[in-house]
Amino acid sequence: MAEPQRIVIVGTGLAGASAAGALRDRGYGGEILMFGTEHRRPYELPALSKDLLLGKANEPAWVHEPGFYSDNEIDLRLGVSVLELRPGDHTVVDSEGAVRSYDRLLLATGSRPRVLPGAQGHVLRTLDDAVALKSALREGRHVAIIGAGWIGCEVAAAARAHGCRVTVADPLAEPLVRVLGPEMGAVFRGLHADHGVEFRLGTGVEGFSPSGVRLDDGTELMPDVTVLAVGASPRLELAEAAGLELAGGGVAVDAALRTSAPDVFAAGDVAAQDHPRLGRRVRVEHWANAKDQGTHVAGSLLGLDEPYLESPYFFSDQYDLGMEYRGLAGQDDELVVRGDVASREFVAFWLRDGRLRAAMNVNVWDHGTALKALVDAQAAVTPEQLREADLGSLA
Secondary structure, three states, X not given: XXXXXXXXXXXXOHXXXXXXXXXXXXXXXXXEEEEEOOOOOOEOOHHHHOXXXXXXXXXXXXXXXXXXXXXXXXXXXXXXXXXXXXXXXXXXXXXXXXXXXXXEEEEOOOEEEOOOOOOOOXXXXXXXXXXXXXXXXXXXXXXXXXXXXXXXXXXXXXXHXXXXXXXXXXXXXXXXXXXXXXXXXXXXXHHHHHOOOEEEEOOOEEEEEOOEEEEOOOOEEOOOEEEEOOOEEEOOHHHHHOOOOEEOOEEEEOOOOXXXXXXXXXXXXXXXXXXXXXXXXXXXXOHHHHHHHHHHHHHHHOOOOOOOOOOOEEXXXXXXXXXXXXEOOOOOOEEEEEEEOOOOEEEEEEEEOOEEEEEEEEOOOXXXXXXXXXXXXXXXXXXXXXHHOOXXXXX
């Protein structure tokens, strides 16, 4: 397959920027044209809800140094979006009215925060969002957070660090229950309760007024600051209008991250991959997935046919709790715990059909390499081995 003369990357988030860097690392000498709606060079998102919101950093982690794109002859079009993708003639139409041709194209359009009807409040997705929310988290203020997922919990921790009174509302019975299940969700509920967070769990939002949030149990919160943390939606409009196959909540891609259109690939939040190792289609909205898929798809853009095999990975820091999660657990998987949950120093494992599907280390940092190997292999292990054996010997 001939080397493409021009590769167009739609999206300047971590996936798109990682792909551009990896193309040059692989020795690609053709034209790289990147389009992004933001006016800042690509940056990573985790610090927005962690160090930046806590006041420990004044800027995010930039994907590359300021001169990287010009030094590597990457045409970075900031503040310019792609309005139309035309796979039939290998062109895109940008917001400046120009029609640009491509030999290969990467969709890395990311996600946008979900909003509730009539909602008014802060969201957290961009650097501007983080700066605005940080300025609102002042001591003594009452902060209402709608949603007890990862962003909601991390914002709650930051708000308490700034001396705010915090109420978190969620219709589910525990925070993070969709990912971690009820027992591990209760660990995080206890963590936040110990730091003074009030939870209104099993309680949805009925509506919003100019001065408050009405919950479906009849009560009304009257916060100084409202934060909407009810998840994110992948930006699929461009792919859908272009007729690309959608599945699994995103753009359907094969093992090598190809879409249904010739010479069009997808990576990051929008990509719903037919994952060879997991045996099903998965879409992951985490930092490591965007970085690793972006790096991997560079090879696919250059004609390689190598499957993306990495297991999902994410991390979180809340108060004095740090954790890493690898794999993808199901709601009916068997939970096995090694260590002391009460002291919040433990490793949790999820087993299905006798094989390890996911693992989470909480304030335990000695087993990262072994846990990755075990999860990647979907190792056949027993609960007793996970509780007692040297994990390195099982990998």
